[in-house]
Amino acid sequence: MQNAQIAAIFDRVADLLEFQGANPFRLRAYRNAARTIGDLSEPVAAILADESRSLTDVAGIGDDLASKISTLIETGTLPLLDDLLAKIPASVLGMLRVPGLGPKKAAALYKQLQIESLDQLREACEAGRVRELKGFGKKTEETILEGIDLAAHAEERIYWAEADELVQSLLAHFAKLDCIRQIEPAGSYRRGRETVGDLDFLVDSDAPGRVMDCLAEYSETDRILARGETKMSIRLVGGLQVDLRVVPADLFGAALQYFTGSKDHNVVLRGMAKQKGLKINEWGVFRTAEGDDSYVAGAKEADVYAALELPCFPPELREARQEFQWAHEGNLPQLVEIADIRGDLHMHTTATDGKATLEEMVEAAIARRLQYIAITDHSKRVTMANGLDARRLRAQWKEIDALRDQYGGFTILKGIECDILESGGMDLPDDVLAEADWVVASVHYGQNQSESQITDRILGALENPSVSAIAHPTGRLINRRKPYAVDLEQVLAAAARFGKLMELNANPARLDLDDVACAAAKRHRVPIVISTDAHSTRGLDVMRYGILQARRAGLTKADVANTRDWQELRGLIGKRPAYPTQELAGPTM
């Protein structure tokens, strides 16, 4: 059983316990464990199998949860979950997705009106039965009725790239206000998460009323959900919620820190503050000693962290994963930046399914100040994209030869995105691949095969001496297609063994390897190559989304292969151990 499955089961247990009204701290223990395990860069099964280690070494996992994890790995089931499901039908959990319905109200509906599904909830609201319950009223009933439609889409989070468009539009809208001194988007957008569930804006102004009016007047504002002295929430026409907080300058840093989160990061932070006799909230850092509640810091975000003797963490790291430990050890990584990127090693042209010609792609790459690119059109198996056979590929390489003469200082690599066939093996003959400067291998077909089949196919590709990297290594499309079943641990171990690179595909719908998998690659000392997989000249601009994902994984410039010049990068391929980091504990075999 994989980490993600164990995490999902613990989350489900937490949902059911919450519904039951269980001890909130017990609940939190399950939620914490779910997140910790989901974020772990190595399989818990591996920790369990290693006699020198214990699951209880993982923060937040005690004896009880460790034994539950063992049970899950050994038997695939958890008796506690079965017991809970025997008492509470899983369908009631859908009610928790209705905005305004929490565990208490949902439980009241279930117990007093026997409501088990959203359909039954709708009927009860329409019949006016919900308003009869104690603690409910007419208004609540209306809110629930509206929320039921939203609940169906509640799981849907938009791509960071889409969120960015909305953020830029809103910033432009606010720009006409002269009473705004500072404005910052916060929340998961600022942390660079691959998807965003709502938008948070923090504003420094002495005129909160005017700022809130401005948001209310935004052309895409559908309705106002709440509006108080300092805080306002609205829903956009598309359904996305926008939260706005307006504070004066001396509180801006504290509020920005608070609103950027993550929630878990803030919980840890406040716990640390408490130990130091301090209290942190969105209004600042305060001393809590008796008879003294004086303000310590709050104007700048860095001041808030400094008050706790912590570095001002890059927002991408604020997930309560390893950042506090890194800070404690003085090892906070210097994260990779877009300016570090020198080349792009995955892109298509009109020869297959790209929209721009070879020459247009070269021009566009030069305009973006890249030093080298690899042209990697599809191989023939991808008939839908008019994939290249050996003859057409060699013809393209001739064209590249001509362009190399034309664009002297710029490096154009002869590459191919070669399919890994369903039956295993590569889509082009070895002698052809051997002539290429750069070969990315990818799985496009047979994605429904078993984990062992797909893993074997990829392992086979890694063994091929001409293959340089595995492209979009899980095949997922966020919100649209699940990753195919693949044992990434085996793949990463093999990549390290053969000195191969792994791609982080920067397309906002792909972004695989994801942040957790990138951290796993780093653990295996496998270099990551961040590539755009551009199908047009504008497609080259998605690089920054890949950078955000890499930063969330804690990757540095040294961890990302295409921050090097091409000669140096080429030296990494086929070498073992893959590349030197700080101290090598010997090659991993």
Place this chain on the structure above:
DNA sequence: GCCGTTTTCGGCCCGACTGTTTTCAGTCG
């Protein structure tokens, strides 16, 4: 359910806003 250089028991982050209430519980972030 986890955790401990104050603790093996008794803590566990903190505040804004709403609706249904007459002082607060529930929800949310």
